[in-house]
Amino acid sequence: MSDFLRALTRGSGWLGLIGLLLIALLLLVAAFGPFFDLPDPTRTNLRARMVAPTLSWVGFGAHPLGTDQLGRDILSRIVAGSRVTLVVAGAAVVLGGIVGTLLGLIAGYFGGWLDRLLMRLADIQLAVPLMLLALMVIAALGPSLQNLVMVLALVSWVRYARIVRGQVLAVREREFVQSARAIGASSARIILRHILPNVLTPAIVVATLELARVIVLEAGLSFLGLGVQPPFASWGRMLAEGRTYIASAWWIITFPGIALMLTVLAVNLLGDWLRDYLDPRLQVR
Amino acid sequence: MLRFLLGRVVDGLVAIIGVVTIVFVVSRLLGDPTVLLLPVGATTEQMAELRAGLGLDRPIWEQYFSYLAGVARGDFGQSFQFMRPALTVVLERMPATMALAFSALGVGIVLGAIAGSLAALYRGTVVEGVVMVLALLGQATPVFWLGLLLIMLFAVELGLLPTGGYDGPASLILPALTLGTFTTASIARLLRSGMLDVLRDDHVRTARAKGLMPGTVFLWHVARNSLIPVVTMTGILAGELLGGSVVTETVFSWPGVGRLIVQAMEAKDFPVVQAGVMVIATTFVLINLLVDLLYGVLDPRIRRRG
Numbered sequence: 001m002s003d004f005l006r007a008l009t010r011g012s013g014w015l016g017l018i019g020l021l022l023i024a025l026l027l028l029v030a031a032f033g034p035f036f037d038l039p040d041p042t043r044t045n046l047r048a049r050m051v052a053p054t055l056s057w058v059g060f061g062a063h064p065l066g067t068d069q070l071g072r073d074i075l076s077r078i079v080a081g082s083r084v085t086l087v088v089a090g091a092a093v094v095l096g097g098i099v100g101t102l103l104g105l106i107a108g109y110f111g112g113w114l115d116r117l118l119m120r121l122a123d124i125q126l127a128v129p130l131m132l133l134a135l136m137v138i139a140a141l142g143p144s145l146q147n148l149v150m151v152l153a154l155v156s157w158v159r160y161a162r163i164v165r166g167q168v169l170a171v172r173e174r175e176f177v178q179s180a181r182a183i184g185a186s187s188a189r190i191i192l193r194h195i196l197p198n199v200l201t202p203a204i205v206v207a208t209l210e211l212a213r214v215i216v217l218e219a220g221l222s223f224l225g226l227g228v229q230p231p232f233a234s235w236g237r238m239l240a241e242g243r244t245y246i247a248s249a250w251w252i253i254t255f256p257g258i259a260l261m262l263t264v265l266a267v268n269l270l271g272d273w274l275r276d277y278l279d280p281r282l283q284v285r
Numbered sequence: 286m287l288r289f290l291l292g293r294v295v296d297g298l299v300a301i302i303g304v305v306t307i308v309f310v311v312s313r314l315l316g317d318p319t320v321l322l323l324p325v326g327a328t329t330e331q332m333a334e335l336r337a338g339l340g341l342d343r344p345i346w347e348q349y350f351s352y353l354a355g356v357a358r359g360d361f362g363q364s365f366q367f368m369r370p371a372l373t374v375v376l377e378r379m380p381a382t383m384a385l386a387f388s389a390l391g392v393g394i395v396l397g398a399i400a401g402s403l404a405a406l407y408r409g410t411v412v413e414g415v416v417m418v419l420a421l422l423g424q425a426t427p428v429f430w431l432g433l434l435l436i437m438l439f440a441v442e443l444g445l446l447p448t449g450g451y452d453g454p455a456s457l458i459l460p461a462l463t464l465g466t467f468t469t470a471s472i473a474r475l476l477r478s479g480m481l482d483v484l485r486d487d488h489v490r491t492a493r494a495k496g497l498m499p500g501t502v503f504l505w506h507v508a509r510n511s512l513i514p515v516v517t518m519t520g521i522l523a524g525e526l527l528g529g530s531v532v533t534e535t536v537f538s539w540p541g542v543g544r545l546i547v548q549a550m551e552a553k554d555f556p557v558v559q560a561g562v563m564v565i566a567t568t569f570v571l572i573n574l575l576v577d578l579l580y581g582v583l584d585p586r587i588r589r590r591g
Contacts, residue, residue, distance in 0.1 A: 015421075120299060120303070121303070123296065123299070123300050123303075124299075124300045124303030124304060124307065126300075126524070127297075127300040127301065127303070127304055127566045127569055127570050128304055128307070128562065128565070128566050128569075129524050129525075129527045129528025129531070129565065129569065130524075130528055131528035131529070131531050131532065132527075132528060132531060132543075132546065132562055132565060133307075135531065135546070135547065135550065136308070136311045136312070136550070136558070136562065137311060139311075139550045139551075140311045140312070140314035141314070212425075216427050219427055219429075220427065220428075220429060220532050223429050223532065224532070224535060224547060236429075239429060239430055239433060242433075243433060243536075246433060246436060246437045246441055247437075247441045250437060253430070253433050253434075253437070254434075257427070257430035257433070257434065260427055260430060261422070261425050261426050261427070261430070262425075264424075264425040264426075264427070265421060265422065265425035268421065268424060268425055269421070
């Protein structure tokens with residue numbers, strides 16, 4: 001752990017540190033958002049429509065980041081949106097990571113037709129841009145939070161599976177695996193006890209890099225109206241709704257966009273650094 | 286080389302057939318379009334008749350095979366909305382999407398190459414710092430937000446460029462910049478780290494030592510060798526560009542395939558969705574095939590290995 005902290009403060013580690021701090025801030029905001037005594041993010045107030053941001057933070061009913069076209073407080077909606085974004089993206093990355101890692105383990109360990117089939121599927125999926133694939137599946141299943149998580153997990157399993165499979169191929173013939181097999185360990189035991197620990201590092205790196213992609217994809221789907229549905233606040237949806245008013249109320253699209261950009265930036269910084277720190281030879285993008 | 290190429294072509298074909306299958310399954314899950322196509326109050330007989338006319342009353346596997354046979358002939362059926370062949374509707378929109386994607390790629394390659402080279406040549410100075418910060422921000426900015434910001438600034442506030450639509454080259458500028466930013470940032474970062482590696486190589490020191498001009502060394506010994514990772518990346522970036530064009534086209538009301546697919550999906554116009562996704566996927570597969578070829582030209586070592 002102290003090695004980890006030392007690496008974060010040395011060389012280009014400061015970029016990773018910034019990412020980590022931003023993510024910590026985001027997690028704090030998301031976790032303690034409801035205790036901040038902000039206006040209700042879903043409460044509309046037609047008399048306070050499109051109020052401009054003010055610098056006065058004190059005072060009852062102040063809107064530091066302004067209000068949207070229905071008079072809802074933008075700061076509250078950004079805080080509420082952070083919870084939705086983190087839960088949806090986090091769940092999708094965990095789900096996609098588990099499925100992708102398992103399939104990668106199976107494909108790499110057993111090889112043969114199963115391996116060929118899975119890798120073919122991966123190729124096919126990579127031939128369709130993620131956005132289109134997600135769009136098609138959501139349109140078929142109907143938009144809901146569960147479906148959104150499922151679709152985002154579905155589009156991200158491929159990267160885990162490929163990296164993990166490659167790693168398994170390298171580990172499979174090593175002595176400790178051979179000897180486990182020689183003393184009669186079952187395949188399941190060999191995979192879980194001897195191979196899995198060796199593929200976890202790359203899987204974690206993929207997960208971090210994938211998190212950023214999934215966050216952007218979720219926002220994009222919500223922007224097109226196929227992602228997070230009302231009454232949940234979502235950054236992508238706020239952008240879509242504010243789009244009509246860019247000539248009169250710049251703040252409606254500016255602040256959720258900044259929140260989105262900072263989140264993606266933080267995850268990217270941490271992911272890049274983690275990749276270089278854990279395994280510089282890893283070819284993950 | 287020939288075997289390598291043939292293998293890649295077969296891989297590409299299999300991927301495309303797989304895409305056809307996925308698209309077919311998904312669009313059959315989308316629901317029954319006959320309800321949407323007929324006016325309110327249509328009788329059950331009229332609905333059954335239309336369903337039979339569209340072939341939707343046959344068993345699903347029969348529909349699948351006749352669909353596959355149709356696709357092989359380039360026949361995706363009639364668009365439910367436009368009452369014209371779906372492939373024609375899609376192909377009409379293709380030039381707009383290609384114009385957007387290639388302009389964005391052009392923006393990305395030119396700006397990215399300049400920024401990346403500057404960062405590598407001026408290592409450790411303010412120049413490198415500025416380029417890297419901009420590149421990190423560029424990779425983190427979602428396309429649709431960037432599009433809205435650019436519209437707000439250049440179209441609404443300054444009134445310099447159109448907010449959207451498709452008339453004249455001026456309307457291409459904002460969408461191309463929007464879509465090209467991620468590419469620019471990725472290429473700049475990749476080229477910088479590639480160049481830093483190559484600059485340390487022995488052959489560059491030799492070239493300098495034998496008295497070649499700095500410009501020659503840069504172009505022939507550094508730039509050429511640092512291009513290889515960039516070319517590989519272009520295949521991946523093409524996917525990002527084609528996917529990103531869906532959102533970019535929606536933001537700018539750009540009459541391309543991406544926006545067409547989104548609209549067709551809302552209208553449950555299966556044939557157009559299928560034809561659109563197929564055309565995009567085929568384009569993507571073809572681009573990756575070209576990338577593999579180019580790869581061999583740039584790096585003879587790969588040719589021999591293939």
